[in-house]
Each structure stands twice: as C-alpha cells, then as structure tokens.
Amino acid sequence: MRRLAGLIVVPLLLLSTAACGSDGGSDSTSSKNGLPAISSGAKFGQKPTLDKGEGTPPKELKVDVLSKGDGATVKKGDAIQVNYLGQSWDSDKPFDNSFDRKQPFDLTVGAGMVIKGWDQGLEGQKVGSRVELGIPPELGYGAQGQGDIKPNSTLVFVVDILKATQVPASAKGTAVAQDNTDLPKVGTNDDGKEPTVTVPKSDPPKKLVSNYVLESNGEAVKDSDTVVLNYAAYIWKDRKQFDSTYKTGRTQTFPLPQLTLKGLKTGIVGKKVGSRVLIVIPPDQAFGNQEQQGIPKNSTLVFAVDILAKV
The missing domain is CATH 3.10.50.40 (Chitinase A; domain 3)
Structure with missing residues (x-):
C-alpha cells in the first residue's frame, strides 16, 4: 500500500x-x-x-x-x-x-x-x-x-x-444526503473505524468534488492551518485502495502550506473541523501524467477524509 x-x-x-x-x-x-x-x-x-x-x-x-x-x-x-x-x-x-x-x-x-x-x-x-x-x-x-x-x-x-x-477518534456531525449516483458513496459511521467507500462504474468527474458526508459545526479550515486527518484513498479506475491511515492506526498531520497534492488541499480548505468529506481529485489536481508511488498516470483519486482537528 x-x-x-x-x-x-x-x-x-x-x-x-x-x-x-x-x-x-x-x-x-x-x-x-x-x-x-x-x-x-x-x-x-x-x-x-x-x-x-x-x-x-x-x-x-x-x-x-x-x-x-x-x-x-x-x-x-x-x-x-x-x-x-x-x-x-x-x-x-x-x-x-x-x-x-x-x-x-x-x-x-x-x-x-x-x-x-x-x-x-x-x-x-x-x-x-x-x-x-x-x-x-x-x-x-x-x-x-x-x-x-x-x-x-x-x-x-x-x-x-x-x-x-486533543484529537477525537472520528468525525461527527449531521449526515448529508449523498444522492448523486455518479459519485462515490461514503459510510457515515462515527465509531473511529474506517468508513466504507463505494466507487461507481461511471466515468469520473472532470472537476474537483468536495462534499460533506458528515457536517460538524466546527471552525472552517484555512489554507494556512495544520490539520490532523484520518483518510481512506482509492484510485477511481480500478477502485483499489492505495492508502489508509486506518490500516496503520496512525492519523496524519498535514501542514497545509506544505501539502503538495493540490486537490487534497483545495478539498479540505473551507470545510469544517470535525467533519467527514468526500474528495474526488481529477488528474490535473493530482499527479497528472506522471506515475507516483505506483499510482498510474492520469488517475482520478477518491478520498474519504475525517478532518479531526487543527493544531
């Protein structure tokens, strides 16, 4: 992985x-x-x-x-x-x-x-x-x-x-309807376990998607913040998971000014701390036409992200 x-x-x-x-x-x-x-x-x-x-x-x-x-x-x-x-x-x-x-x-x-x-x-x-x-x-x-x-x-x-x-175990908040059948569906469990992610067989969107799955009442993330995340990440085309903090049992701390994956940063900024977010990243905001760590070139990436805290 x-x-x-x-x-x-x-x-x-x-x-x-x-x-x-x-x-x-x-x-x-x-x-x-x-x-x-x-x-x-x-x-x-x-x-x-x-x-x-x-x-x-x-x-x-x-x-x-x-x-x-x-x-x-x-x-x-x-x-x-x-x-x-x-x-x-x-x-x-x-x-x-x-x-x-x-x-x-x-x-x-x-x-x-x-x-x-x-x-x-x-x-x-x-x-x-x-x-x-x-x-x-x-x-x-x-x-x-x-x-x-x-x-x-x-x-x-x-x-x-x-x-x-203090970092909570899971995002919590109001479940937001996921009624677009052309987008992945993300589980709404708040028990600290990895949420399910179901990627459809349709073509991926050409623009960045950043939608609430669970919406908290926390403070909005700024692009200068450092955030603590749990996430599960997939490649749209083959629906295979390529990264998961849940699998390692370790959250990931990202200083957003230093985060080089553009689509992930853009998808997090403006969202509320304590929320779960579906982020779909088109190739031009991911790794483009370059293979990266075994991720094929021109891949659309799917993230289910819990924004647990900001430092």
Whole structure:
C-alpha cells in the first residue's frame, strides 16, 4: 500500500493558544540528568546552544524539564506543535532545528510519526514547557543512522512545547444526503473505524468534488492551518485502495502550506473541523501524467477524509 506522507516537506525528525512557559533562568543552564548544558538561549522560545556531551551517554531515555509550563498535559494521541533543536551527544553542532526555519513542527504524540524517544519523552509534559531529551540509539535512528547522524548515535534534543490539541477518534456531525449516483458513496459511521467507500462504474468527474458526508459545526479550515486527518484513498479506475491511515492506526498531520497534492488541499480548505468529506481529485489536481508511488498516470483519486482537528 502506498503512503502519501511524502507529499509534504518534512524535517529530518520525521520517519504538528500556547500557554506561556517559564521565562526564568539565566543565559545558560545545566541539566539535572547529566545531559549537555545549554550555554546560551536557555529561556523558552529562544534558540538554544548546546554543549557537547561529557562522559558516557545515557543508555536509557533521559528527560529533563528545564522550565515547566502551566498548560495542558500532553497525552498520547494529542496533536502538538513544538520548536526544537537536535544534535548528537558527541557533537556541539546541531543536525536539525526548527528555530532557524521559523516554522514550528507538528506531530501526533504516540502515532509513530517521529522517533520513539520523542513519543515517549513528550507524553506527560505540559504545554509551555521546555524539555531536554537524551535519546539512546534504540529509541532514535539505531544502527542505520540518518543523514548526518552516524549509526548508533545518542541524540540530544531541546524541545519547546507550544500547543496541544486533543484529537477525537472520528468525525461527527449531521449526515448529508449523498444522492448523486455518479459519485462515490461514503459510510457515515462515527465509531473511529474506517468508513466504507463505494466507487461507481461511471466515468469520473472532470472537476474537483468536495462534499460533506458528515457536517460538524466546527471552525472552517484555512489554507494556512495544520490539520490532523484520518483518510481512506482509492484510485477511481480500478477502485483499489492505495492508502489508509486506518490500516496503520496512525492519523496524519498535514501542514497545509506544505501539502503538495493540490486537490487534497483545495478539498479540505473551507470545510469544517470535525467533519467527514468526500474528495474526488481529477488528474490535473493530482499527479497528472506522471506515475507516483505506483499510482498510474492520469488517475482520478477518491478520498474519504475525517478532518479531526487543527493544531
């Protein structure tokens, strides 16, 4: 089964009103858990500079709360937004950071979107907190490494938790009549299970379709939003499913400004958070005359999308 996660521009970390963090502390700080010290930029919101690790790196996950926020506690399944800086234990140069990009990073905690050390280390922390994570190789990139990260590297991250949003299991709302027999029919279950999608044998529409299946009373999605979705995706011609977040058990977080599948973005923008939407994407707003991840060229795509939350 093909996955569409590659249709957004993502930082190295990927395989999402913030309470104010403590603004106390000096320009440098030392960790209580033997993690590298921050030599400058120690306050929440500042880009930190990390010293090189000293001595033997930790063999287990280490979490140090450098400043504790007063926001909600992050739970598994929450969509969160963070800023971060990461470097290897034996280096004093970062391999990645979001501060320079001026673009916070969005993820769903516990969904397997990021390395295990992040999923485990951020759960239970409070919004507005700055935490430092010491991540052993088995909870990072392991023996294979990643990019500039050497195999079997212990990683160190400083993470500012900016926002957290609880993600429901399913779209809910008023069922909208699906009386056009030339369009796919989508199930209206709201139990968190994958809805059925029945694609007709007629020719596909030549223009983009974006219709409510379940219409909530949530806020309308803007093209600048980051949204958390569950979806099932099909090729119209052979009616075969090529992607499903339900099958993997993981929602997908899409920053819409970075989403490169035009028809999916257009079909979501303007729809209400909490709704289920049928989106039919003609080839000129999908992949055109190029094969993509095994999807044949000139394919019309069908999506049943639950817009679960926006971050």
